Every structure is written in structure tokens, then in C-alpha cells.
Amino acid sequence: MIVTRSRLHEVRFKRAVDNYLAARCYPFKALVAFSGTVEDGPRKYTEAGMNGFPEARTAKTFERPEYRFLICANKFQTGFDQPLLHTMYVDKKLGGVNAVQTLSRLNRTHAEKKGTMVLDFANEADEIKAAFEPYYETTLLSEATDPNLLYEVMTRLRAFPVYADTDVNAFAAVYFNPKVSQDRLYAVLAPAVERFKELARDERHDFRGQLTDYVRLYGFLSQVLTFADADLEKLYVFARHLRRLLPPDKDELPIEVQQNIDMESYRIQQTGSGRIALERKAGVIDPVGTKGRYGLAPEEVEALSRIIAELNDRFGLNLGPDHEVTLGHMMEKLDDDAALEAAARVNTRENVRLTFDHKVESVIQEIVETNFDLYKRITDDPAFGETLKNLLFDQYVRGHRDAEELIKRGESKSLEFKSTLRWSLKEDRRDDKGVTHATLKTVAAFLNTDGGDLLLGVADDGSIVGIERDQLENDDKFMRHLAQVVRNGMGDRAGTCIDPKTQIAQGKTVCVVSCQRSPEPVFLKWKGIEATPEGDFFVRQGPGTIKLSPDSAKEYIRTRFGPLASQL
Numbered sequence: 001m002i003v004t005r006s007r008l009h010e011v012r013f014k015r016a017v018d019n020y021l022a023a024r025c026y027p028f029k030a031l032v033a034f035s036g037t038v039e040d041g042p043r044k045y046t047e048a049g050m051n052g053f054p055e056a057r058t059a060k061t062f063e064r065p066e067y068r069f070l071i072c073a074n075k076f077q078t079g080f081d082q083p084l085l086h087t088m089y090v091d092k093k094l095g096g097v098n099a100v101q102t103l104s105r106l107n108r109t110h111a112e113k114k115g116t117m118v119l120d121f122a123n124e125a126d127e128i129k130a131a132f133e134p135y136y137e138t139t140l141l142s143e144a145t146d147p148n149l150l151y152e153v154m155t156r157l158r159a160f161p162v163y164a165d166t167d168v169n170a171f172a173a174v175y176f177n178p179k180v181s182q183d184r185l186y187a188v189l190a191p192a193v194e195r196f197k198e199l200a201r202d203e204r205h206d207f208r209g210q211l212t213d214y215v216r217l218y219g220f221l222s223q224v225l226t227f228a229d230a231d232l233e234k235l236y237v238f239a240r241h242l243r244r245l246l247p248p249d250k251d252e253l254p255i256e257v258q259q260n261i262d263m264e265s266y267r268i269q270q271t272g273s274g275r276i277a278l279e280r281k282a283g284v285i286d287p288v289g290t291k292g293r294y295g296l297a298p299e300e301v302e303a304l305s306r307i308i309a310e311l312n313d314r315f316g317l318n319l320g321p322d323h324e325v326t327l328g329h330m331m332e333k334l335d336d337d338a339a340l341e342a343a344a345r346v347n348t349r350e351n352v353r354l355t356f357d358h359k360v361e362s363v364i365q366e367i368v369e370t371n372f373d374l375y376k377r378i379t380d381d382p383a384f385g386e387t388l389k390n391l392l393f394d395q396y397v398r399g400h401r402d403a404e405e406l407i408k409r410g411e412s413k414s415l416e417f418k419s420t421l422r423w424s425l426k427e428d429r430r431d432d433k434g435v436t437h438a439t440l441k442t443v444a445a446f447l448n449t450d451g452g453d454l455l456l457g458v459a460d461d462g463s464i465v466g467i468e469r470d471q472l473e474n475d476d477k478f479m480r481h482l483a484q485v486v487r488n489g490m491g492d493r494a495g496t497c498i499d500p501k502t503q504i505a506q507g508k509t510v511c512v513v514s515c516q517r518s519p520e521p522v523f524l525k526w527k528g529i530e531a532t533p534e535g536d537f538f539v540r541q542g543p544g545t546i547k548l549s550p551d552s553a554k555e556y557i558r559t560r561f562g563p564l565a566s567q568l
Helices: 007-023 047-051 055-061 096-106 125-135 149-158 165-175 182-197 201-221 230-245 255-260 303-315 321-335 338-346 349-365 372-380 382-398 403-409 434-448 475-490 550-561
Strands: 029-033 037-040 043-046 067-072 087-090 117-120 415-418 452-456 498-505 508-515 537-541 544-548
Touching: 007 029, 007 037, 007 067, 029 047, 029 055, 043 047, 047 055, 087 096, 096 125, 149 201, 149 230, 165 182, 165 230, 182 201, 182 230, 182 544, 182 550, 201 230, 201 349, 303 321, 303 382, 321 349, 321 372, 321 382, 338 349, 338 382, 338 403, 349 372, 349 382, 372 382, 382 508, 403 415, 403 452, 403 498, 403 508, 415 434, 434 452, 434 475, 434 508, 434 537, 434 544, 475 498, 475 508, 537 550, 544 550
Parallel strands: 029 067, 087 117, 415 452
Antiparallel strands: 037 043, 452 508, 498 508, 537 544
């Protein structure tokens, strides 16, 4: 392993190592591991482009005998478990736990590995010794999280006259019934919301806090413990949904308004001045016509630039290149976290988010010295901080979903399989209307709910069909066709909320379409199938997709997107 100082150094090391191996006719190859795109002069480099295969396969490919060198900067510097690693070349300053984690990549045992070696060009022996000493013998966790706290919080919640066990059981009966519509969930919760409104102001504040504590604590503990008490799970789903419907205190603006109208962040900025002079002459307009060919939309802006642009537009800011660099470093830290990657590869989006929130808080603390302006804005402005975390989470999940691991989990509220995009396997013919509509309504439902992953080329039973069955010339044509039908059916803005990537699973190509939660309602109009002029509104319910009636859709939009959105 060659540990370099930056992603740019990685690119240059890779080119140098490749040239060296080729000049001496060695039968070995080198790999790189980094996130995003690196610019070196006029050229742009990615991990997949330099390695010649998708980045999800880098770790596995390194096990092949011809690949003897792995060049990294942050990614794989920690959390990479590979017993074949023997020697490490270090050209980067290391310190503290980062030094321990990096050098410890070599300590995995292998039957044919008799020792290890580190060739360090950047650090002193005393510095490495000081970094290792606190961890040399025993490192203790000050205190474990007590699962019994759940029962304590449950007892405190029951002391409020807001709900009874019968309310929790009634909601669970509706929630776990896949045939029940979304509006029935809100109807069951309505009495509890009314009782909450009757509480005194300080009691409402206390109840809301206890409810939040229970949701967060159960969400964390359920990842590592199996609870035999079903009442805990019932209260969890009840509390999670009830919390969303509780009205804010009267001296505060509703959260929907706070998220959409932030007067403190608005600015007035003159962009130009002058007169608009009109020339006095007859005007000419062209008749209505058609286009011979509709080209694809312009290439998507780089992910971090898109995040910066969205934050600037939403909060009236002037975040620039320095902030984009900081976000890049934050994403690299998250990308390099092995525990987070393991969770993202196999878990539902909801469970991944719990782990992500914990990890991203640590990463935010690390920028206090390098970009205090961004740190202060994240910590002082809850709306900005939450929006940034949502954007970073969506970006992270897009690059860390493994098709084979997802298939093992089976379909769920945030995961669905579709055999093809446009080809009817039953009739063995192209069906752009019915088959494509089935895919699009799933995408629309994910965007309108909490996001999710759609696997194209996988049958309902988990067997791999492959996107080759859609009979498009290559993967690139498939991806372009998918992007085009999404834009045609749901609009350009909806198209920015999906990120499709192809992966090889059992020798066949599968397309993993990561769908983020849309910031606005998404309606689907497709080849006259829609029942209303504005289009059909789909949401996820359990492991399936349902279409809401216009009245139910309006109420759902008001609750999910805010009262302003329901008037659109």
C-alpha cells in the first residue's frame, strides 16, 4: 500500500508506478482508491476510470495476484481489512489515532505472511511511538448504553395523558397491514395529536423531547440488539410517526415555513442597472413547429458543486470554492469509514441514516479549525445543518450500495426489484408503455416518500435477469434511456434526484438506481395512463407502491412537504 498526501498525489503516483512497471516489463498492476473527480491540468480522473472497472470492485480486485500495489490518500487508509497487505510506503504526515488506524492495515494475519514492513518518508519514529502508546495495551469505553433506558423513557411517556396502550396497538395494526392506505395512519394518530394540543406549553415541550429520545435510542439499540418485547417496536413506529404530526409551539413558526422561508438568510444584491430600450419596428415570430431530434439535457454538475449551489439558493448564501473543498474532505472521511460503508452496503436507508448521523457529527467537529465559518453555520442554524446532512447522506448512499448484498435482503419499503425497464418478458416484446410505467411509478414513490433503491435487471424473487434483456446496445445507452424516461415522465427536477449505476452481479449487469427524497411533490404523467391532468401521485407503503387519490395526495403533500406545497 502506498499512502499519499492527497488525491492529486494518488493520480500522479498511479501514472508513475504504471510507467515504471511497463518500462521494466513487470507482470504486476497498481490500483487507486479515491472518491469523486480529480483534476490534474486539463484532464480529469476518477477511481473507476483509472482502474478500468467500477469502484465497488476495487477491494475485491486487489486480491487477484497481478495487483500488487494499492495507492490511497484517505479512502482505504483506515477500515480496509486485507490480510495480503505486507508493506506500506508512507508519504503523508500521520498522527494520533489516524496513525494507528493507517499502519494497522498491515496487522492482519495470513498463512504465508511472516512479517511486515513500513517505509516512512514523512514521519519520525518518536511521533509514531507517541501515537501508538495510548492504545498499546488496553483501551476502555467509559460507559455502555443501557438498554433499560428504553423502559424508563416509556414510563415517562405514559405519564402524559396523550396516548394509551390501546392507541399504540391500534396504530401498529394499521401500520403493519400492507393493504391499509396512508390516510388511515393519520386518522389513527389524530386523537393523540388532539390530546397533545391540550397540554400546557412546558408539558408539550417535555413530551416532544421524551418522544424524540425514545425514537433515537431505540433506533440505535435495535442495530446491535434483538428485542423480544414487541411493545418496544410498536411504540417506536407509533412515536416516529406521531412526532411528525405534533404542532409547534405558537410562538414559533411551523417547521414547514422555517424550511421554506428563512428571512435571516435572505440578501438583497444588485446584479445590474440601466434602461431597457425597445426598437420601434415590426416584430416577427416563428410559427409553431417541431424538433427533428430532442437532445439530452446538459451534463449534470459535479455533486459537491450541486450541493453548494443548492445551499446558496435555499439559504441566500455565497458559499464558494473553500467550502466545496471542506465538503470534499468531509466526504472523503465518510467514504473511508469502514463501519459506515459496511452498514450502507447491506442495510435499509433508514438504518444507514442512523449510523451516518453519528459519523457525520464527528466529521463536522473536525472542521472547526479548517473552516470555522461553515462549522458555525451548521451548529447555529439547525435548518441549514439538517439540509446539509441530508444532501451529504444522499450523496454518500449513491456510491455505497452493493447490488448483490441488496438482493440478499429482499424487497422492502426502500428497496424494489424490476426485471426490465422496457421489455415485456412475458410477451417477449418491447413495451414502453406498461413496463416502463411500472418502473417510473416506483421511482416516483421513492422520491415522494423517504428515498430508496430500485434494482433493474432483478426479478421479484431475487433472481438476476440482467439489463441486457432490455436490448439496448450497451450500458451507456441503457443509462441514457433511463434518464430520459424519468425526465419525460416526472420532469427535469425529478431527474436530479436519481443516480443510476451499473454493477456486475453473478456475471450479469444490474442497474442500481439510488433515489433520494425529493424536496417537492413529484407527479407522474406517462403516455396517457395518468388519471388526472397534473399526473398521478405515488408513495411507498410497506414493500409496495400505491397511488393516492387526489384528496389523499393533497393531505399527504401538506403533511410531507408543507402547506405551501399543497397549494401548487
